[in-house]
Amino acid sequence: MQTLKEIKYLLERRGLQPRYRLGQNFLHDHNQLRKIVAAAGVEPGDLVLEVGPGTGTLTEALVEADADVVAAELDPEMAAIVEGRLGDRVKLVVGDCLDRRRHLAPELLEILDGRPFRLVANLPYQAATPLMMDLLTRRPNCLGQVALIQKEVADRLAAPSGGREYGPISVLTAALGSIRRVTVVPPGCFWPQPKVTSAVVAITPNPTHGVEDPEAFGDFVGDLFRTRRKQIGTILGRANVPEGFDAALRPEQLDPASLLAMFRAMRAAGD
Numbered sequence: 001m002q003t004l005k006e007i008k009y010l011l012e013r014r015g016l017q018p019r020y021r022l023g024q025n026f027l028h029d030h031n032q033l034r035k036i037v038a039a040a041g042v043e044p045g046d047l048v049l050e051v052g053p054g055t056g057t058l059t060e061a062l063v064e065a066d067a068d069v070v071a072a073e074l075d076p077e078m079a080a081i082v083e084g085r086l087g088d089r090v091k092l093v094v095g096d097c098l099d100r101r102r103h104l105a106p107e108l109l110e111i112l113d114g115r116p117f118r119l120v121a122n123l124p125y126q127a128a129t130p131l132m133m134d135l136l137t138r139r140p141n142c143l144g145q146v147a148l149i150q151k152e153v154a155d156r157l158a159a160p161s162g163g164r165e166y167g168p169i170s171v172l173t174a175a176l177g178s179i180r181r182v183t184v185v186p187p188g189c190f191w192p193q194p195k196v197t198s199a200v201v202a203i204t205p206n207p208t209h210g211v212e213d214p215e216a217f218g219d220f221v222g223d224l225f226r227t228r229r230k231q232i233g234t235i236l237g238r239a240n241v242p243e244g245f246d247a248a249l250r251p252e253q254l255d256p257a258s259l260l261a262m263f264r265a266m267r268a269a270g271d
Contacts, residue, residue, distance in 0.1 A: 002057040004028040004191055010055045010081050018192055020073055021269045022187070023124040026054050029189035032200070033061055039182045039202050040120040040146040041066045047117040049108070051097045051131065055254040056082040056090075061097035062120060063089050070111050072097040074124070097127055102219070103134050119145040128153055133169060136176050136205065137214040145203040154181060161255040161269065167228070168221045176214055177205040211260065213267075220263045224251040242266055 002010075007026050011017065018024040027033060036058065042048060044066035053059040053071045059082060062069050072093045073079040079094045090165035091111055093263035099105045119135055119142065128149045135142040157173045158181065173179050182200040187193040211217055227235055229246040232254075233247030245258075254262070 001030050001033055001061055002028070002055060007057065007191065008057050008146045014077060014081070016077055019075065022075050023052075023126060024054060024075070024078075025190040025192060027057060027122050027185070027190055029185070032148075032183065032189050033058060035183050036120065036122075036146055036200055037061050038063060038150050039200065040118060040144075042118070047112070047115050049112065049117050049119050049121070051119070051121045051127060053082050054078050054122070056085050056121055059086060059090055059122070067120075070108065070117075072105070072108055098130055100132075102130050104131070104139065114139050114141055116143050118143050119147060121146075122148040125150050131167060132157075132203065133172060133218065136172055136203065137218040140205075140207075142205065144205065145237060146200065147193060147203075148185060148198055148200050151184060151197040151199040154201050157201060159205070162253060166252055168218070168225045171221045171225075171256045171259055172214075172218055173203060175217065175260050176211055178202050181191075201247065212264075216267075217260065217263050220266075221251075221259060224259070228252050236266075240266065242269065 007028055013177065042062060042065045046067050048062055048067040048069050050059055050062065050069055050071040053073050055078065055217050058067060059071055063086060069081065069090045071090050074096055076094055079092055082090065083092055093107050095105065095107065097105055097108060132145055132147060135145060156165045156167060157169055158179050159170040180202045185198040185200060187197060192224055224235060230250050231248050231250060233241050242262055245262055
């Protein structure tokens with residue numbers, strides 16, 4: 001694994017500085033890196049998607065675990081560093097991991113080619129939520145996600161109903177899988193130090209939850225929470241609220257199971 005001194009050298013030899021706009025905070029704490037790899041449970045030959053490899057610190061650890069790594073890097077300078085160190089041991093895509101800031105980029109989909117894979121990444125903060133939700137709702141071949149993200153986002157992913165942090169990503173994570181917080185990562189584990197605390201989370205999809213159309217359910221939940229302070233009867237129209245649901249409740253007052261039941265009832269009524 002790369003030391004902080006090595007990371008700085010890799011940038012300095014190319015005359016580079018970390019780019020704040022791209023969220024370049026390089027994880028250099030080896031204990032935290034080991035926790036990420038261990039939580040992912042990567043086996044030899046496993047297909048792994050990494051986003052935002054930077055200088056390739058985590059990438060090298062995944063390659064050492066004999067994973068088949070596909071890495072997406074937005075910064076061409078960082079991509080050149082990874083390519084120079086790892087060559088053809090990693091499939092490198094230079095560009096945004098997201099298409100229109102919402103869905104996994106077509107080039108990545110082409111490389112993954114429908115094969116089972118896992119996300120293992122120190123995610124750029126701006127890409128974390130849309131990427132993780134896309135994998136959860138639209139990519140049944142994604143076997144799991146282990147991601148280093150902003151602690152605030154981790155809290156929202158695991159938030160119970162009724163609180164301020166509860167929202168669409170909380171609902172989808174609970175309805176479509178399970179989440180485990182692996183560790184909290186303080187700012188001092190990065191260079192340069194971010195202004196926020198981070199956390200590593202592991203999300204495992206759960207097909208036994210039986211959500212027939214995860215993408216449609218995600219759209220339904222997103223529409224409800226756009227006006228989360230309004231009553232459900234106002235959002236949907238009282239005539240459209242399924243029998244057995246209180247039209248006076250707000251979306252944030254309904255737990256994931258209740259929202260899923262409402263979604264199913266409305267779909268059944270529309271058939």
